[in-house]
Amino acid sequence: MQEKIAHLITALKGCRYIADDDLATTLSLMEDLSRPVLIEGEAGVGKTAIAAALACVRDTQLIRLQCFEGIDVSSAVYEWNYTQQLLWIKLSEQRDESVHESDIYNERFLLARPLLKSIRQDRAPVLLIDEVDRADEAFEAFLLEILSEFSITIPELGTLTATSIPYVILTSNGTRELSDALRRRCLFHYVPYPSYEKELVILNTHLPDMDSQLLRQITRFVQALREWDIRKRPGVAETIDWARALCGFDVTSLSDSPAVVRSTLSCLLKTTEDRQFVREQGIESLLTVSA
Numbered sequence: 001m002q003e004k005i006a007h008l009i010t011a012l013k014g015c016r017y018i019a020d021d022d023l024a025t026t027l028s029l030m031e032d033l034s035r036p037v038l039i040e041g042e043a044g045v046g047k048t049a050i051a052a053a054l055a056c057v058r059d060t061q062l063i064r065l066q067c068f069e070g071i072d073v074s075s076a077v078y079e080w081n082y083t084q085q086l087l088w089i090k091l092s093e094q095r096d097e098s099v100h101e102s103d104i105y106n107e108r109f110l111l112a113r114p115l116l117k118s119i120r121q122d123r124a125p126v127l128l129i130d131e132v133d134r135a136d137e138a139f140e141a142f143l144l145e146i147l148s149e150f151s152i153t154i155p156e157l158g159t160l161t162a163t164s165i166p167y168v169i170l171t172s173n174g175t176r177e178l179s180d181a182l183r184r185r186c187l188f189h190y191v192p193y194p195s196y197e198k199e200l201v202i203l204n205t206h207l208p209d210m211d212s213q214l215l216r217q218i219t220r221f222v223q224a225l226r227e228w229d230i231r232k233r234p235g236v237a238e239t240i241d242w243a244r245a246l247c248g249f250d251v252t253s254l255s256d257s258p259a260v261v262r263s264t265l266s267c268l269l270k271t272t273e274d275r276q277f278v279r280e281q282g283i284e285s286l287l288t289v290s291a
Contacts, residue, residue: 004028005021005024005025005028008024008027008028008057009021009024012024012053012054012057013205014057015053015056015057016205016206017046017049017050017052018198018201018205019050020198022189023189023191026187026188026189029187030168030187031167033187035186035187036147036168036170036185036186036187037168037170037186037187037188037189038132038170038171038172038182038183038186038187038188038189039169039170039171039172039188039189039190039191040171040173040174040189040190040191041173041191042173042174042192042193042233042235044233044234044237045191045192045193045194045235046191046237047171048130048171050169050191051064051126051128051171054126054167055126058124058167060124060126060167061121061123061125062125062126062128063114063118063125063126063127063128063166064114064130065113065115065127065128065130066130066131067130067131067133067134067135068131068134068135069135069136071134071135071136071139074113075113076113076115076139076143077113077116077152078110078113078116078154079111079113080105080109080110080111081109081110081111084109085104085109088103088104088109089104101156105156105157110154110157114127115143115146115152116152116160118166119150119151119152119160119161119162119164119165119166120160120162120163121164121166122163122164124165124166124167125164125166125167126166126167127166127167127168128169129143129169129170129171130171131172132170132171132172132182133172133173133174133175133176133178134175134176137179140178140182141181143182144179144181144185147168147185148185150162150165150166170182193226193235194236196223199219199222199236202236202239202240203215203219203239203243206240207240207243207247210243214243214246214252214254215243217253217254217255217290218239218246218254218290221254221287221289221290222239224285224289225278225286228278228281230269230273230277230278231271231273231274232271234267234268234269234270238267238268238270239268241267242267242268245264245267246261246264249264253291254287255287255288255290255291258284258287261283261287265278265283
């Protein structure tokens, strides 16, 4: 098992995701036990990227269901192509052909949405159910039923059973408490903000040609900024964006380019309140820490 975990860590790194032993173990157990994985953590810590990296490692399709308030079956599972059905009925009438229910309620007019699509692949895909906490409790219960059986009943067609069992990853930002039933059904992993060492490795992985000293300064700056009392702490994706932005300005040292640092903070700060707070506090202490 340890060899398998080590191999998975290496494979994920090859797909530009830096995983620790805990995450790699959880993903390995997901495959061995055929269980979904619930991944929680603050926005921007790389939860969604786990699913993309796993799809890369397994050389399979990534199918994403973005949850939102009011999501329903037609958005998540399937719906009928009513426009094409009506057109078929009119054409049949013009040809004086009788129309039966089986003529219009068949595979030809079925629009598969992410959940249905994920169980009809010849090769097991990675199914990402993103921000499941944004959906309501009724949809969560419906989702639990599908994840338990990996089959979907369509009244006009009957029950469709999975061709292959997808690798299921659910993410949550913790905006709503999820049910105990869903948590019991899933393996669990929490993704915190990365440590300085891990974030530096991530930056080196995504920006291998960038000056290593500057990457260390950027990492220390962002790590210190997250300690401030701001509303939306920058995630890893924001750190990468900021590093790329600074590279575009030919910055070689943060302390030597305070004006550029201030003008590019839009990559890190995403609310008016946070930008005003940092403006009032000044960035001098952050520049000192990062030097």
